[in-house]
Amino acid sequence: MSKQYHTFHFTSESVTEGHPDKICDRISDAILDAYLQKDSYSRCAIECIVTKNQLVIAGEISSKIKINHEEIARNVILEIGYIDPLLGFHTGCDILDLIHIQAPELNKNEGAGDQGFVFGYACNQTKELMPLPIVLAHKLTHRLTEVRKENIIEGLYPDGKSQVTVRYENNMPVSIDNIIVSAHHSNRYKDENQFEILKSKIINHVVSHAIPKELIPDKAFITINPNGQWYKSGGPAADTGVTGRKIIADTYGGFARHGGGAFSGKDATKVDRSGAYMARKLAKSIVRKRYANECEIQLGFAIGKTKPISRAVKTFGTENVSIEKIQQYLFENSDITLGQMIENLNLREPRFQELTNYGHFGRDEFIWS
Numbered sequence: 001m002s003k004q005y006h007t008f009h010f011t012s013e014s015v016t017e018g019h020p021d022k023i024c025d026r027i028s029d030a031i032l033d034a035y036l037q038k039d040s041y042s043r044c045a046i047e048c049i050v051t052k053n054q055l056v057i058a059g060e061i062s063s064k065i066k067i068n069h070e071e072i073a074r075n076v077i078l079e080i081g082y083i084d085p086l087l088g089f090h091t092g093c094d095i096l097d098l099i100h101i102q103a104p105e106l107n108k109n110e111g112a113g114d115q116g117f118v119f120g121y122a123c124n125q126t127k128e129l130m131p132l133p134i135v136l137a138h139k140l141t142h143r144l145t146e147v148r149k150e151n152i153i154e155g156l157y158p159d160g161k162s163q164v165t166v167r168y169e170n171n172m173p174v175s176i177d178n179i180i181v182s183a184h185h186s187n188r189y190k191d192e193n194q195f196e197i198l199k200s201k202i203i204n205h206v207v208s209h210a211i212p213k214e215l216i217p218d219k220a221f222i223t224i225n226p227n228g229q230w231y232k233s234g235g236p237a238a239d240t241g242v243t244g245r246k247i248i249a250d251t252y253g254g255f256a257r258h259g260g261g262a263f264s265g266k267d268a269t270k271v272d273r274s275g276a277y278m279a280r281k282l283a284k285s286i287v288r289k290r291y292a293n294e295c296e297i298q299l300g301f302a303i304g305k306t307k308p309i310s311r312a313v314k315t316f317g318t319e320n321v322s323i324e325k326i327q328q329y330l331f332e333n334s335d336i337t338l339g340q341m342i343e344n345l346n347l348r349e350p351r352f353q354e355l356t357n358y359g360h361f362g363r364d365e366f367i368w369s
Contacts, residue, residue, distance in 0.1 A: 012133035012253025018158020020241025024048035028265030033350035046265035088237025120279025121256030128362030134253025184234030268347035293318035
């Protein structure tokens with residue numbers, strides 16, 4: 001079914017590495033990487049929850065090696081920047097490790113670690129072949145973290161968010177209507193005048209740096225900390241975080257569908273991750289070859305099976321060749337068994353912590369992205 005061509009607005013969000021959910025994602029991925037570093041056939045499904053000065057690590061592991069999960073978690077918390085006890089969550093937090101051995105029936109073959117369905121998507125809106133709103137939202141949070149860590153703006157804390165609203169005409173982005181950046185900060189900005197200075201710094205050093213000037217018309221609304229000063233509780237002390245709760249920011253910012261399975265903490269036998277990466281690679285190949293301007297691919301999997309049980313392709317009426325040719329190109333020339341997906345995408349390499357923040361797609365350093 002073709003999409004209707006009309007004017008609309010679309011919003012996507014991104015969060016910084018210090019957001020409570022992203023702390024959990026990163027700890028999960030760091031533990032996964034540590035296992036893969038010494039045993040590339042490790043099977044992992046790791047979940048975390050953080051709250052005020054407490055971290056719970058849970059999940060299942062099957063590996064030839066043993067890892068100090070607590071040490072890895074504290075290193076991640078340090079790297080993110082939670083070092084001040086006054087923040088209510090820091091490197092000295094209490095940690096409860098509940099990781100246990102994976103059920104043997106889930107580790108007996110090379111089939112999918114669980115049932116599920118995934119989507120991959122690509123479009124010609126940006127050079128990354130991604131929707132523009134999520135690309136810009138990630139640029140903002142990445143830059144917000146950068147100015148904090150490089151002390152370009154003093155007094156920023158790790159927690160932060162961005163949100164970008166883009167105006168579309170004929171299904172293509174034409175301008176930005178709204179930009180929101182929220183940054184947790186120290187009490188040096190609790191005075192209203194100092195807070196206005198902080199907002200100006202964020203506009204100058206974050207917004208203007210991350211987003212091309214030509215995309216921001218004079219009528220665009222740029223809002224910094226819309227709820228006012230944010231110098232009291234932030235991070236896990238204010239908001240409990242859980243692994244896998246930012247799957248929309250991890251993918252397409254809501255512009256395309258999502259199967260519901262999260263990525264972080266899962267090795268590549270979990271098709272939530274490997275299948276989604278392969279579906280993205282396939283969709284991207286269709287747009288890159290200009291067979292269509294927009295492409296969404298769904299793959300369905302059954303637990304213990306190596307091949308997808310279903311495949312579907314949508315181009316939303318933007319195809320430049322027949323759907324039959326697109327399907328033939330995709331599924332006659334691509335090996336999408338689980339083993340080949342893992343091999344072709346190098347998914348036994350311990351690189352997953354690099355993907356935790358600012359999206360799993362639209363990044364040149366990864367084959368599928």
